[in-house]
Amino acid sequence: MKIDDLEQMESEDLSTLSSAERRRFLKIGLAVTGMYLGGSILSLISVKNAHAAGVVPEAGTYPYNPHYSMVLREHLCIDCERCKEACVKTNHVPSYGFRTTILEKRRSLGEDKSETIFVPVLCNHCNRPPCVRVCPTTATWKDEKTGIVVMDPSRCIGCKTCMAACPYNARYFKEETRAVDKCDFCLQSRLSKGETNPACVEACPADVRVFGNLADPKSRVFQLVHAPDTMVWVLRPETGAVPNVFYINS
Amino acid sequence: MKGNSAATTSAPSNMAAANKLMWLSLFFILIGVSGAVYAQMVGHHHAFANTREMPWGMLIGVYAYFAIISTGLCVLAAFSHAFGGNQMAPLANRMVWLSIISLLGAFMVIGLEIENPWRMPLGVILYPNVTSNIWWMGTLYGMAVGVMFLELLLILTKRYKLAIFLGVIAAITEALANSNLGAVFASLQARPFWYGSQLPVFFLACAVLSGAAAIVIFTYFSHILQKRPMDEHTFRGLQTAGKIMVLMTFLVTLATLWKFINASVSNQELALAADSLLKGPLAINFWVFEIGIGLILPGLLLVITRLKSIHVLSAAALMILVGQFFSRFNMVVSGEIVPFDYEYVGVPQYLSYTPSIAEYLLVIAGLGVVGFGFVIGERFFDETFHAGSH
Incomplete structure (x- = not known):
């Protein structure tokens, strides 16, 4: 391909992106980030509700029976x-x-x-x-x-x-x-x-x-x-x- | 370097050297996998130096090392592709490929390190644990490598708009995978020297540092291999990577400093862990390799030479990558080196850990994958790498 032909081609650089297209792209990026972050936050939730006022749980607050x-x-x-x-x-x-x-x-x-x-x-x-x-x-x-x-x-x-x-x-x-x-x-x-x-x-x-x-x-x-x-x-x-x-x- | 920056004539590529490197890499993979087979046969508890008290060692560090380099390359590539405006754009295509092969190197090491890798592919799908950072890290890194392969395919077929989109998705996925890798350590309250919110962000900072160093050193190697004078655009791109290295060596040094100040005002277990690096069994690893060779020296060299010499840029990049290797090792070992029951009779203050030969062989397997991938890239994607920005 010659330089002259190249010059006539439609540019694919960022200046051709419309504002709407940029916004849509940003939204998708945020949605993907949100989804992953949601999962990551899940990983910090404790496995089981736990009760412990001191080292010995209060009577009646044991999660299992038999515990x-x-x-x-x-x-x-x-x-x-x-x-x-x-x-x-x-x-x-x-x-x-x-x-x-x-x-x-x-x-x-x-x-x-x-x-x-x-x-x-x-x-x-x-x-x-x-x-x-x-x-x-x-x-x-x-x-x-x-x-x-x-x-x-x-x-x-x-x-x-x-x-x-x-x-x-x-x-x-x-x-x-x-x-x-x-x-x-x-x-x-x-x-x-x-x-x-x-x-x-x-x-x-x-x-x-x-x-x-x-x-x-x-x-x-x-x-x-x-x-x-x-x-x-x-x-x-x-x-x-x-x-x-x-x-x-x- | 500026002396030949304007040169445009292309010299014949050094196929013999490329062939040698390819066979050497394959040999590395072979002896690494042989080491892994040996370890499986005699049992990891015989072949590896890890113990019940210190279940993770050098291999976990090396896995993190490759994964962190991959994240850095992927994130920097996405920034260069998507936003433009910086001079690293001519390097971005190569960064995508290097990110893929670094991650494959990481997968190779972790795949050979765990005891039952064959239970993993189905296990993580059939019995997933969404509270596990390891699960998220593995899933996200797995997705990232798939997305990056697609991105590469689109770059090769010149469908750039969608490639940029996938590049951003890959970068987000890699960044989150990387911070989950940090959280694998940082969420363990049983290990106070790891625990806290610093490590996930520290890993991302190290990713940017390692990624910038990796693109400099691999671009330099590529030009040696291809016997090609470096053009001005590429050199400017490397100078930008050099600026990133200067900034990140400073930030990572600062983060390291605060970690130690924080440990010194905490409890005895934390202070002991910090001392293992400052003046204990890890002191040489820490002062000479992680801090001296890995952060201070390259930072100073880059500033003094004002990023004008490709040789200094490359030497600094190599030093940073060596330092980061030791940094990952030190991070893993220092987090476990103080036994839980160090105050009891007969329990040493520090556990001892010296990697075994089998562990070194597995590291070589990882290096082999990266080396092999590099040669494959030079052979088949050279035009794309050299085509520069899109």
Whole structure:
């Protein structure tokens, strides 16, 4: 094509656009932006309505019934690790992973003396579980009946975002199932088969771990966390996950 | 550079060099994929240096690195195409192609990094989670690459009006995908050094910086490969990219400064994470590569030489891209380096992480995809790239 021919062609540059056409284009751009933004904002909405005036929800505001939870009577733990052994055996936990473990902290008592406190940890089955929010394929969710955070290994793509998101280091990747594995309060291995307690609770000789339905005022867990003059705390409350594993000393 | 800016004679392209680069890129892809196959066979927990406590490592950083470059190129291309008026228009067609191949490099790395990539395509469609930033990021980046391919097709067939429209759609999609990538980290309250509203915007700032650097370096490589003297329009376009680099190195440095000031007045966990970069295990990565080579030095070089030398422009662009690579690595690792239970007995203050050979091989696969794409672009779309503005 020669220069002369080119000069006679209709220009396609921006000066040929009419004002109406520009406006229409802008509207489409805004609509597309709005649609995407709407979706992005959705991603910030919490998974479940959660209630938490303090670390223990007010009686009657538990989202589930049974609302399974665990109370750990921290100072009674002697680190015998029978809970860990029972968990490994019951849930086929490989040697490189754990669903529950026991941490150790040291507190100074002054004059070169200190006390050692053992802290059992496990999945906190949070009311606002960050792991559930971030999973791209809904491979993990809050069980609608019990509030237990469960996994479907066949949906897990192994992106490990749930592991990054969990404030409690409660998840690990299990090579055998090619999926992230975690504590499910023994829902699959025991509760669904009529047992009333997870294996770790059953195995504990010091009655450290108390399991039950927080929505039932007659349950032991309810009575422990609502007892007068009792200090109740949770781990990492600042993350806003609203955990269902409570710690007490009494 | 101005010395040859008026030259118009075309020299024969360096086909031998292009061939070499193509085979080298394919070799990179081959050894990278071999590394991934090895990792699958022995298990990622053996092949990669990641652990339960540090589930993400260099590969997540490299994925973000390529994805962020892609966003920058796509956004800058859309601005050049749609608004005109800036001198980068002659570079815009190449930017679209480079954006596509950078994103394909990112997909290659993340596809090989995750444990079960075969569950992903159906999983994200059959079991979507609209509260997941990963889901949005993947969906939007997936859409963006499709839209950009269409845009490229329209550019090649000279249907420019619709191409501009698709370019804007792609840029919006990429920008939102990019900020969702930021939110993947920034919405995790369990990781205080990531958490907050800074990261999604910081990622976009890094995208503009990396995109400007990428178009400079690839245009420079192209002219070496094609043995073609640089024309004045192209050089002016690169100078505009240079101005963007100056501005963005300043802004990114400022944003980095505020992140550390903010961390220093926060709790101990944040302070420890910041210290891991300032004087801890990541200090050399941070001071030498991310800050020195990646931001300060190129910024100063560009200002001192007043953007007059193509060689300095290209060197600065290369430095910025190296710095951004380290920046992504540092961002990922520093967010996880302080263990949750660092105050307990027997738990170290910092977790250790050194990438494994298999991880490096996967990075090479990503580089191979970008290198291969670059050569393909030079071979088949050279006329379109060189045709300049539309």
